[in-house]
Amino acid sequence: MSDSSQSPRGKVLLVDDEAAVRRSTEKWLQMAGFEVIGCSSAAEALAQFTPEFPGVVVSDVKMPEMTGQALMAELLKQVPGFPVVLVTGHGDVDMALAAMRQGAYDFIEKPFNPERLVETIQRACEKRRLMLENLRLQQHLSSSSGIDRRLIGMSPAIQRLKQEILTQAELDTNVIIYGETGTGKELVAQSLHEFSPRSSKNFVPINCGAIPESLIESELFGHEAGAFTGANKRRIGKFEYASGGTLFLDEIESMPQHLQIKLLRALQEGVIERLGGNTPISVDLRVIAAAKTDLREEESFREDLFYRLNVAQLHIAPLRERLEDVPLLFEHYVRMTSEEHAREQRLLPDQDIRTLQSYAWPGNVRELKNIAMRYALDRRMSVADILFPEEKPLQLSALNDDPGQPLAVQVAAFEAEVIKRSLELHQGNIKAVMETLDLPRRTLNQKMARYGINRSDFTSTPD
Known part of the structure; x- marks a missing residue:
């Protein structure tokens, strides 16, 4: 039993037309640590209620003028899913089960065990707390604009990154982005482009580690018809296509050395040549490169190319260093998945939040997104079930x-x-x-x- 001097376990709007019953129940709940507002009628309760009410409603069913069921229907109309606990007579079990189907959180039979009532109200208050936290997160996301809408998070590390992006975006210089796998390097590069003077032109990403070495030169610089077997027609390369805009070179540390020389020349002179061609083609673009490790420590990476690219640097903190952002990110991806698949969105219990924030996230945001999608689609699984299936x-x-x-x-x-x-x-x-x-x-x-x-x-x- 909680002492009444401690912080309330939750707020309860108690509705009962019998004054003696209402006062005794109110006293018991206050002793149990709840903040209680007693109401003698459904109309009085509705006058006290607002959609932001940070608690639950406990109502007797049989009351004059307006029944507990009618009160519940009105409350659920204002706040879908709002937790309402109904108190019923012994002979009203069928009616109570029907009320559960209509949206009641639970029902208690008279005469009730006070401890049972306290347990039920405690769980209902927890549900309401989660509803309000979920609403707060959604409001934060929906009210965000600009870069806050692109890069989700409130940690000092992500706030610094947002400011650095806005500063670098205006400078129109080459940038190297460092970050572990899954931290969102391409998203940061897109943000640099979106908030730059080049935003009306193309943003062209290319993953240097995902393209076979025999094809990467053609991908970057294009080719003329007949340049090699299978080159049946002219092809515009990524450099040419990105001219006027931004070229994003992901995993640049995996670029072959002979191509590094051509890339350096293109950056220095602003000119390229298609494979099989002899005509110089002028290009005007910004290059953003991304790597998982410091390029100066890569023996195969040319030092002169590094200095050409390294006009500015951005570092993305791994998720384990900004765990305060995890619930917000997780809720965002759960909501996205639920909307995409027309599912009711799951609330995130405290235990699941603690599990999320105690995990190291080796795969960073990419891993979190996948876990959130599974969580949204399989309501029987907790976060721990998904993260630790072997346990x-x-x-x-x-x-x-x-x-x-x-x-x-x-x-x-x-x-x-x-x-x-x-x-x-x-x-x-x-x-x-x-x-x-x-x-x-x-x-x-x-x-x-x-x-x-x-x-x-x-x-x-x-x-």
């Missing part, structure tokens, strides 16, 4: 592997696994699980709360 939770078979565990631990693991399997079998249909396991609703809810089992992990629609 499975205790299954029935595991009980035989470690018979030295205390009996209570083995029984709890068995019980949790049976409930999970039944929820999966019935796709989260609570009524079907109750019937299969022969458990009353209250007992099932208590066990699910004890083992941290969420119904929403097994179904994409409310039960």
Whole structure:
């Protein structure tokens, strides 16, 4: 039990027309650490409610003038998914189950166990907190403009990078971008182009490490018809196509040395020649190069070319050095994936946020994006399930592997696994699980709360 002097565990709008019941429930919840606003009618509750209300509503069902169900319908109209807990009489279970299908977070039967009420409200408050945090993140993303919309993050490292990009974009000089795999070097290069005087012209990326050495010269400089076997017609190269705009050379450290010489000449003189041709072609472009490691430490990379490119440098911090940006990035990609596949967006529980921020992210933002996509599309999997698939939770078979565990631990693991399997079998249909396991609703809810089992992990629609 929390002391009332401590910070509130959550805010509760308590609605009950019976004054004595309302006062006693209000007192109990305050002792449990909640901030409580008591209302004697649904109309009074609606007058207190705003879409930004940072808590939950607990309402009796049978009230004069406006029932708890009608109140819930009005609240859900204002805030879809808002957690409403209904308090019902013993004979109203069928009605309560119908209310669950209509969007109620949960229901409590009278006479209720106060501890059960506190547990339910605590979980509902956590859901509301996640809803508001999700809304805050979405508002931040939607209100962002310019470079804040392109490069997502609020860490000091990403803020410095944004400022450096805006400064370098105006200078129109060659730039080397350093960053580990998956940090977003091409995105930074695109931003340099987008905010530069060349933004109306082409941004032309080429990955020097992904093109066979026999073709890269043709890719860069183009060729005339008949220049080599298979060259049936003239082809414009990347240099020529990027003229007036920006050429982005990714993984430039993998460029063959003989091409480095031609690249240096093109940068020095602003002139190229197509393969098989003799006519000089003037080009005017900005070159942005990207590498994973310091080019001065690459023995095969020409020093004179390095100094030609190294007018300015940008360094992208790996994700493990800006973990405060992880939830914002993760939520962004979850939302993008959900919208693309017409799925309801998942909220991100505290445990998943902690898991995200405790991970080293060797693949950086590219890895995070892939994890976020899987998380958005498979509601049964937590972040830990995706990141650490080899570390499975205790299954029935595991009980035989470690018979030295205390009996209570083995029984709890068995019980949790049976409930999970039944929820999966019935796709989260609570009524079907109750019937299969022969458990009353209250007992099932208590066990699910004890083992941290969420119904929403097994179904994409409310039960």
